[in-house]
Amino acid sequence: MTFSAALSLGSDCPVILAPMAGITDLPFRRVVAGFGASLVVSEMVASEDMVRARPSTRAKAELGMGDGHTAVQLAGREAGWMAEAARMLADQGARIIDINMGCPAKKVVGGLSGSALMRDLDHALRLIDAVAGAVDVPVTLKTRLGWDESGLNAPELARRAVAAGVQMVTIHGRTRCQFYKGQADWAAIASVVQAAGVPVIANGDITSPQAARQALAQSGAAGVMVGRGAQGRPWLLAQIAANLSGQPIPQSPQGRVLHALVAEHYDAMLAFYGRDLGVRVARKHLGWYADAACGDPAARRAVLTATDPAQVLALLPDLLSPVQEVAA
Structure with a gap:
């Protein structure tokens, strides 16, 4: 299955719900999807825990069979676990498998997963190869600009990931060492857009329709991903999508x-x-x-x-x- 078949981009700019640990569970994703979203992404799922059937991990990956566009995000360090977890999720109905190479949390990075993989692109590519080779559904990648300011290697990672079969790349406009401090650098995402040759999604500080427009203008990205801005405002994605398509912005529920x-x-x-x-x-x-x-x-x-x-x-x-x- 191609990415365009799983998620029709059409002429509108996709507005996607970001994966957020402890937040984007099935109930929240359904609320957001009810207002309208091009894609909703699950919480990050540890691939080995998924295969070993740990209940809490299975709950994070709960898809909601019959729901609309849903992606499940996988994290891990071992190619075998990543491939097997991807196969399981695809068999359960996941339309898209997203690979996490951007989580900055110490627990994840300490396990040599998430954004730690930006320090070893050869190993990162082995994981991407394993997942892409294991499933027929589209595989996407979410990452950051780099590990730190001295290693802004997102364009290289994106180029190599696309060659391995990744069909969309999301970039959070910060380095791992920034965590969530400062302002996301949307302009820096432009170099990834130039390198990737597939849709690139801008992420980080997308908290309003105005911010979404600025992020797109500065990055040249194909769409935006909304994370913390949707907390307490699950209708925000619909408001952003309406504004980007030239429609009146729906009022917030009251x-x-x-x-x-x-x-x-x-x-x-x-x-x-x-x-x-x-x-x-x-x-x-x-x-x-x-x-x-x-x-x-x-x-x-x-x-x-x-x-x-x-x-x-x-x-x-x-x-x-x-x-x-x-x-x-």
């Missing part, structure tokens, strides 16, 4: 519509994780929704400490209604 959306997302998390774990996992999302809505601080504290789902649902109107300033 009032009863927002309350219903968050309640449905909350119930989905409880169903996915079970009540006790679901209540804990949901707190970060509820906090982000409250931040985006500028809701009542007292309701925020109450919701984020509540253990009774019924109490949480009852507090949603206060949590999600902007605090009204009292005139002097």
Whole structure:
């Protein structure tokens, strides 16, 4: 299967949900996809853990059979585990396998995965070869500009990855050593666009339609990937896509519509994780929704400490209604 068959780019600019550990689980991806997204990507999945059937890892890769455009992101250091995990995921229905070579977390890098692979491109290519040779679905790559400012080798990695069969490359406009500090360098992604010869997606600090337009103008990328900007604003991708296609930007949900959306997302998390774990996992999302809505601080504290789902649902109107300033 070709990338264009799995994800029709058409004439519009693709707007993609980034993989985020502990965030882009199946319930959140479904909320984002409900507003419209060219592609949603799972949390990063450790390839060996996936093959060994560790339950928490399987949950991260849960696809939602019958859902729309879904990619699963794999990480690992050993070609054999990467290939076997890719085959398993493709058999389960993943339409695209994305390879993580950009995660900056110390735990991942310490295991010689993620962005650590940018320090050993020959080994990185062995992993790409193994995955591309194991599946018929498209294989994509997500990485950074380089390990540090002295090693900006993303163009070389992209060129070699495409030769090995990668059909799309996403670049976070920072080095590994920057983590998430400073401003993403969208202009630096232009060199990867020139080298790759396949769609390149710009990632990093895409937090508004205006930022998306600036990133595209500076990078020449084919599309954008939205990560932290979607926290508490799962409708942001739809707003960006509308703006890039010249359509009016849809309004952010408010009032009863927002309350219903968050309640449905909350119930989905409880169903996915079970009540006790679901209540804990949901707190970060509820906090982000409250931040985006500028809701009542007292309701925020109450919701984020509540253990009774019924109490949480009852507090949603206060949590999600902007605090009204009292005139002097």
